Amino acid sequence: MIRLPKPIAPSEIAFDIDGVIADTMESFLNIARKEFGITHIKKDHITSYWLEDCISIPIHITHAIIDRLVKDPFGTALTPIEGAREALSTLIPHSSLTFVTARPDSGPITEWLHSILPEATRHRLNVIATGEHAKKVDVLKAIGVSYFVEDNLDTCDSLYREGINAIVFDQPWNRGHTPFLRVTSWKEIMEMIKFD
Incomplete structure (x- = not known):
């Protein structure tokens, strides 16, 4: 795994949902x-x-x-990616969690996130649905996020061009050489985060 020049504070990182949190x-x-x-x-x-x-x-x-x-994430039996629930539970006491998704409506996936993270109060989970991938960059810039974990290489490329550090969550659809930091597990993500 590539090492970062400095550890990431929990408040500096946000996450995509599909392919990163949800399998x-x-x-x-x-x-x-x-x-x-x-x-x-x-x-x-x-x-x-x-x-x-x-x-x-x-x-x-x-x-x-x-x-x-x-x-309908519940009716489709959507499950978290291995290690995601545990990692996010570890982050919750240190910072509110921000998720930016290209889904058109945040409601159903927000309810699903609360179901896998019952310890998170409503104000600790910030879910922003952009409706399209291209809008993620502007949202992340507006909220001041420095790092974003994403599985779509096109989005990673857009983030990179705008000075946001893209972290690729390894999946079969994003393999191959990229200039981005790549992680293969939630354990690797957590190793990059510094807790006070």
């Missing part, structure tokens, strides 16, 4: 298997952030599953 692609594949009989696709087959570019599922099925994941 959205695993839920996508579970729905594809159970409800549509699509069993030939595995998570490692998802080599592009844009699903239609890399997997052979009819586009209307892809859109239907994504729509359900966005609107």
